[in-house]
Amino acid sequence: xxxxxxxxxxxxxxxxxxxxxxxxxxxxxxxxxxxxxxxxxxxxxxxxxxxxxxxxxxxxxxxxxxxxxxxxxxxxxxxxxxxxxxxxxxxxxxxxxxxxxxxxxxxxxxxx
Amino acid sequence: xxxxxxxxxxxxxxxxxxxxxxxxxxxxxxxxxxxxxxxxxxxxxxxxxxxxxxxxxxxxxxxxxxxxxxxxxxxxxxxxxxxxxxxxxxxxxxxxxxxxxxxxxxxxxxxx
Numbered sequence: 001x002x003x004x005x006x007x008x009x010x011x012x013x014x015x016x017x018x019x020x021x022x023x024x025x026x027x028x029x030x031x032x033x034x035x036x037x038x039x040x041x042x043x044x045x046x047x048x049x050x051x052x053x054x055x056x057x058x059x060x061x062x063x064x065x066x067x068x069x070x071x072x073x074x075x076x077x078x079x080x081x082x083x084x085x086x087x088x089x090x091x092x093x094x095x096x097x098x099x100x101x102x103x104x105x106x107x108x109x110x111x112x
Numbered sequence: 113x114x115x116x117x118x119x120x121x122x123x124x125x126x127x128x129x130x131x132x133x134x135x136x137x138x139x140x141x142x143x144x145x146x147x148x149x150x151x152x153x154x155x156x157x158x159x160x161x162x163x164x165x166x167x168x169x170x171x172x173x174x175x176x177x178x179x180x181x182x183x184x185x186x187x188x189x190x191x192x193x194x195x196x197x198x199x200x201x202x203x204x205x206x207x208x209x210x211x212x213x214x215x216x217x218x219x220x221x222x223x224x
Contacts, residue, residue: 031210043116043202043215044155089154098167098209100145104154 002027004092004103012109017080021106023073023090031095035064035075038087038105047075047088077108085110114139116205116216124222130191133219137184137205143167144186145213146178147202155202160209161186167209190221198223 004025013019025033032051036044048057048064050073057064061078077084090103117136125131137144146158157170161180180186184205190197200220204213 034212041200041218041220043204043218045215046212049212093210095210098160098162100157100209100213102155102157 002092002094002099002101004090004101006088006090006103006106008106009104010107010109012111013080015080015082015110015112019077019080019108021075021077021088021090021108023075023103025071025073025090025092025101027071027092027094027101029095030068030071031093033064033066033073034091034093035062035073036089036091038089040086044089080110082110082112084108116203116214118201118203118216118219120219121217122220122222124224125193126224127193127195129193130189131193131221133188133190133201133203133221135186135188135203135205135216137186137203138214141205141207141214142184143206143209143213144180144184145204145206145209146186146188147204148172149200149202149218150196150198158188158201162209193223195223197221 007022034049035047038044050066063076066073087105089105092101143162145160147155160168178188200218202218204215206213
């Protein structure tokens with residue numbers, strides 16, 4: 001069964017610290033993997049999209065990694081800011097029938 | 113380019129009524145997807161339309177329906193509203209569902 005699991009479910013860190021969010025998937029056949037940031041009450045915003053051949057992709061202080069062999073991805077946030085407080089969602093695209101498999105998200109809280 | 117727009121932004125209905133939500137995708141995008149998000153929950157996929165055809169459907173009852181017009185604008189209809197239908201309804205557009213989706217601000221529906 002196609003699944004995307006994210007950990008931790010929630011995370012609290014101090015402003016200025018780094019953190020890493022995890023995403024494990026069992027989606028097959030694989031097309032791409034995306035990370036979205038969703039502020040409370042708003043629509044998700046794309047951070048990165050990675051295909052099978054890409055290992056790392058950065059977007060400012062956000063760096064996503066992908067290990068297609070182990071079917072794992074991570075999102076690393078450097079020097080966190082209060083505005084990074086949001087839910088971070090991992091989404092995997094399945095290539096045979098245009099389906100997107102959504103993770104439940106990690107709720108990140110940055111404290112001053 | 114203008115972003116994805118959704119109307120109305122807020123809506124209050126009573127049980128048993130029906131409601132129609134509208135989504136205008138980014139110009140040139142042919143794929144439109146709809147999602148439901150209840151408080152504290154992840155996004156639940158409703159359906160995806162591509163060139164006026166429903167390509168995928170989530171696990172929602174038949175009370176939830178949609179359509180897409182030739183200009184790619186999409187509508188979602190919910191009949192016989194229930195209290196549990198209270199949620200944020202998000203629309204996302206893309207060139208293809210395999211590419212980055214761009215989300216609208218959502219319609220917040222409250223069923224009393």
